[in-house]
Amino acid sequence: MKKNGILKIDNVSSEYIVEKYGTPVIVMEENKIRKNCQLYKNSIDEFYEGKGMVYYASKAFSCKEIYRIIMDEGLGIDIVSKGELYTALSVGFPVENIIFHGNNKSEEELRYAIENNIGRIVIDNVEEISIISDLAKKYSKIINVILRVKPGVDAHTHDFIKTGQIDSKFGFGIENQEAIEIIKCILKYKNIKFKGIHCHIGSQIFSIDPFIHTAEIMMHFILDIKKQFDIDIEELNLGGGYGIKYINSDDPPDYREYMKEISKIIFKISKDNGIKVPYIMMEPGRSIVGESGTTLYTVGGEKCIKNIRNYLSIDGGMIDNPRYILYQAEYDMIIGNKCDLKKDKLYTIAGKCCESGDIIGKNILLQDAEKGDILAVFSTGAYNYSMASNYNRIPRPSVISVKDGKDKLIVKRESYDDILKNDI
Numbered sequence: 001m002k003k004n005g006i007l008k009i010d011n012v013s014s015e016y017i018v019e020k021y022g023t024p025v026i027v028m029e030e031n032k033i034r035k036n037c038q039l040y041k042n043s044i045d046e047f048y049e050g051k052g053m054v055y056y057a058s059k060a061f062s063c064k065e066i067y068r069i070i071m072d073e074g075l076g077i078d079i080v081s082k083g084e085l086y087t088a089l090s091v092g093f094p095v096e097n098i099i100f101h102g103n104n105k106s107e108e109e110l111r112y113a114i115e116n117n118i119g120r121i122v123i124d125n126v127e128e129i130s131i132i133s134d135l136a137k138k139y140s141k142i143i144n145v146i147l148r149v150k151p152g153v154d155a156h157t158h159d160f161i162k163t164g165q166i167d168s169k170f171g172f173g174i175e176n177q178e179a180i181e182i183i184k185c186i187l188k189y190k191n192i193k194f195k196g197i198h199c200h201i202g203s204q205i206f207s208i209d210p211f212i213h214t215a216e217i218m219m220h221f222i223l224d225i226k227k228q229f230d231i232d233i234e235e236l237n238l239g240g241g242y243g244i245k246y247i248n249s250d251d252p253p254d255y256r257e258y259m260k261e262i263s264k265i266i267f268k269i270s271k272d273n274g275i276k277v278p279y280i281m282m283e284p285g286r287s288i289v290g291e292s293g294t295t296l297y298t299v300g301g302e303k304c305i306k307n308i309r310n311y312l313s314i315d316g317g318m319i320d321n322p323r324y325i326l327y328q329a330e331y332d333m334i335i336g337n338k339c340d341l342k343k344d345k346l347y348t349i350a351g352k353c354c355e356s357g358d359i360i361g362k363n364i365l366l367q368d369a370e371k372g373d374i375l376a377v378f379s380t381g382a383y384n385y386s387m388a389s390n391y392n393r394i395p396r397p398s399v400i401s402v403k404d405g406k407d408k409l410i411v412k413r414e415s416y417d418d419i420l421k422n423d424i
C-alpha cells in the first residue's frame with residue numbers, strides 16, 4: 001500500500017484500524033457523540049429553563065454501547081420495536097426514559113413494553129388504544145401515552161423522509177380533525193393517561209423555519225384541546241430531524257439558535273393564553289451519531305469505461321450503507337492512505353453486491369486509487385449500520401469506537417456461522 005498521509009480518526013490511524021479489525025469497519029468517535037448529547041441537553045437548560053428532556057432516536061444507530069453512552073450522558077431514548085427496546089433494557093437503560101413509537105406496534109411488543117413499565121407509548125393508530133387499555137388492566141397499571149399528530153408542514157426534504165404532511169402513514173391530521181377524534185377516544189379509557197402530543201416533520205432538515213412553524217401549530221393545537229376538552233397538555237414532543245453535514249455544501253442549522261427561537265415562541269403563546277408552559281421533548285437521531293461515524297473499506301480495483309465512467313470497487317456497499325440506493329444520499333470521502341495527495345480523479349464507488357444499483361456515490365473526486373487502498377467515507381454514523389443487511393449473504397461489518405487515541409470493538413463482525421444460524 002502506497003502511503004502519502006494516513007487518515008487519523010480521533011488520533012487513531014486508519015491503517016492500524018484496517019489491519020486490526022479488517023474491512024469494512026465503521027468507526028464511531030465517542031467524544032463527538034458525547035459532545036452532541038451535551039449540546040442538546042444544555043440548550044434545554046439554557047433556553048427552556050431545563051423543563052425538558054432529550055430522547056436519542058435510537059433507530060439511527062442501535063447497539064448496546066450506544067445505549068450505554070446515551071444513558072451515561074443522561075438522555076432518554078426513543079425506540080420503534082421490541083428489538084430496540086430489548087437491546088436498551090439489556091444494558092439496564094432506565095425504562096422511564098424510553099418512548100415507544102411506531103405506526104404498527106404488535107400486541108406482543110406492547111405487552112413487552114408494558115410489562116417492563118415503559119415510560120411513554122406514542123399512539124399512532126386507533127387499534128392500539130384498546131389493546132393498551134386491556135394490557136394496562138391486566139397488569140393493573142396506568143399507561144402514559146402521547147398522541148402522534150401531523151402538523152401539515154412541508155419540511156423541504158426528500159419525499160421518503162418527509163413525515164409531517166397529511167399524506168403520511170404516521171400520525172393523525174390536525175387540520176382534518178382526525179387528531180381531535182382520537183383524543184376523544186383516548187379520554188374514554190381510565191387506565192390510559194393522555195400526557196401530550198408528538199410530531200416529527202421529517203429528517204435531514206436544514207432550515208429552522210419549518211421547526212418554528214411546527215412549534216406554533218402544535219401550541220395552537222394544545223390551546224384547541226384545552227378549549228374542547230378542558231384538559232392541560234403537559235408534554236410537547238417535537239421529534240427530531242436536524243440536518244447534518246454529509247458534503248461540503250451542506251449547511252446544518254445552529255441547534256442553539258433553533259432552541260432559542262422555539263423556546264421564545266412556546267413561552268409567548270403559553271403566557272398570552274394563560275396556560276402552563278409544556279414540558280418539552282426532543283428526539284434527535286442522525287445529528288447525535290451521524291457525523292461521528294466513518295466507514296473504512298478496502299479498494300478492490302478499478303474498471304474504467306472510456307468516455308463514460310470509472311468504477312472503483314470496494315469490499316462493502318449497499319449491505320452496510322443503503323442510503324445511496326434509498327435516497328441518492330451523498331457523502332464526502334477520501335483515500336485514507338493518500339490524504340496528502342490531490343483529489344483529481346473522478347470515480348463512481350461500486351459495492352460488491354450483485355445489483356447494478358449497488359453504489360455508494362456517483363462522480364466523486366478522489367485521490368488516484370488502486371487495489372489495497374483504504375477508502376474512508378465520512379458521516380456514516382447514522383442509518384448505516386442500523387440499516388445494514390445480509391444481502392448476498394455478506395456478513396455485516398464490525399463497529400469500533402475510538403476515543404483520545406484508543407480503539408475498542410463495540411459490535412463484532414458477523415460470522416458465516418451467524419449467517420447460517422437460522423437456517424434449518
Ligand SMILES: *Cc1c(COP(=O)(O)O)cnc(C)c1O
Pocket residue numbers: 057059060078101200202203204239240241242283284285286287
Ligand atoms: C426518525 C425519527 C426521529 C429522528 O430523526 P433524525 O432525523 O434522525 O433526527 C425522531 N423521532 C421520530 C418519531 C422518528 O421517527
